[in-house]
Amino acid sequence: MAPDQYTMQDPTQQYSDIDTTAQSQAGPGLDSRLKEHADHGEDSYRGSGRLTGRKALITGADSGIGAAVAIAFAREGADVVLSYLPEEEEDARWIVEMIKDAGRKALTVPGDVTDPEYCRRLVDTAVEGLGGLDIVVNNAAKQQFVDKLEDLSEEQFDETFKTNVYAMFWICKAAVPHLTPGSTIINTSSIQAYQPSPGLLDYATTKASINAFSKGLAQQLAPRGIRVNVVAPGPIWTPLQTAGGQPPEELPEFGESTPLGRPGQPAELAPAFVFLASPESSYVSGETLNVNGGSPTP
Numbered sequence: 266m267a268p269d270q271y272t273m274q275d276p277t278q279q280y281s282d283i284d285t286t287a288q289s290q291a292g293p294g295l296d297s298r299l300k301e302h303a304d305h306g307e308d309s310y311r312g313s314g315r316l317t318g319r320k321a322l323i324t325g326a327d328s329g330i331g332a333a334v335a336i337a338f339a340r341e342g343a344d345v346v347l348s349y350l351p352e353e354e355e356d357a358r359w360i361v362e363m364i365k366d367a368g369r370k371a372l373t374v375p376g377d378v379t380d381p382e383y384c385r386r387l388v389d390t391a392v393e394g395l396g397g398l399d400i401v402v403n404n405a406a407k408q409q410f411v412d413k414l415e416d417l418s419e420e421q422f423d424e425t426f427k428t429n430v431y432a433m434f435w436i437c438k439a440a441v442p443h444l445t446p447g448s449t450i451i452n453t454s455s456i457q458a459y460q461p462s463p464g465l466l467d468y469a470t471t472k473a474s475i476n477a478f479s480k481g482l483a484q485q486l487a488p489r490g491i492r493v494n495v496v497a498p499g500p501i502w503t504p505l506q507t508a509g510g511q512p513p514e515e516l517p518e519f520g521e522s523t524p525l526g527r528p529g530q531p532a533e534l535a536p537a538f539v540f541l542a543s544p545e546s547s548y549v550s551g552e553t554l555n556v557n558g559g560s561p562t563p
């Protein structure tokens with residue numbers, strides 16, 4: 266049997282064949298242009314009916330962590346609505362194929378989450394196209410490395426907040442009226458929320474905001490039977506990191522300072538999202554699940 270997420274392996278040696286190299290891309294970055302492709306679990310994720318019949322919306326679903334989550338959700342039995350930027354169509358097509366191969370429905374809604382109208386249309390399309398909605402994953406993000414505060418533009422600060430925080434607010438606000446008891450919201454935060462890199466001031470601040478928003482919303486929605494949780498990744502090999510997320514010269518050492526000594530792959534994040542989306546986490550809400558190679562967290 267081919268190795269899957271249940272196959273015992275030495276986590277320090279997993280993916281030792283992938284050596285990340287210095288590279289950079291314009292725009293949001295494409296997985297198809299990564300010199301070393303990320304693993305979204307295409308060949309390894311094995312579903313077992315944990316999300317049978319569920320209806321999920323995932324932002325940033327074309328690549329990286331969102332793409333791995335989309336594949337896993339579909340293989341666990343969920344239909345998926347994918348949000349991503351129009352220029353990422355090429356990456357999105359590949360993930361749509363994977364979802365269809367799993368026998369599930371994939372609806373694409375390309376657009377810009379910094380536009381509140383788009384966020385509302387995204388939720389409406391999901392509700393109409395899937396016949397309801399019960400899993401919302403806010404995962405899209407902007408991350409641009411800037412060394413000095415003096416060089417951090419107001420425009421970037423604003424766009425980072427719009428993409429990472431406002432979009433989550435707009436999407437949650439539009440989605441909640443449709444969510445029935447048992448539904449779940451999962452927001453993607455980061456280790457940057459508690460260990461901010463000096464060059465990621467705006468980004469790290471948005472990630473701390475996501476944690477606070479999620480812990481508050483979890484309490485607000487608990488009486489309605491809706492759970493809200495967070496996944497906080499450490500260094501994961503995705504296009505984001507090559508599209509201005511890190512200085513290119515730092516990419517060869519990316520993730521090596523974690524206790525496990527290597528960057529993570531998107532495929533290693535998917536099981537955390539599946540757990541929080543499925544009823545097996547029924548007594549878990551307001552929680553942050555850190556998937557970061559073993560770095561201590563508060």
Ligand code: NAD
Pocket residue numbers: 293294324325326327328329330331348349350353376377378379403404405406407408428453454455456457497498499500501502503504505506531
């Ligand atoms: P990624 O580039 O593959 O995914 C991010 C996605 O965000 C893009 O694919 C894009 O579709 C979407 N996006 C960005 N701006 C958008 C906009 N204006 N409108 C619509 N969509 C937009 O990178 P990733 O690393 O998989 O990122 C996924 C999440 O993981 C993000 O929330 C990121 O902050 C978080 N994260 C990543 C890392 C890491 O090391 N890669 C670490 C911690 C947290």
Ligand code: MG
Pocket residue numbers: 293294295296327328329349353356504
């Ligand atoms: Mg992308």
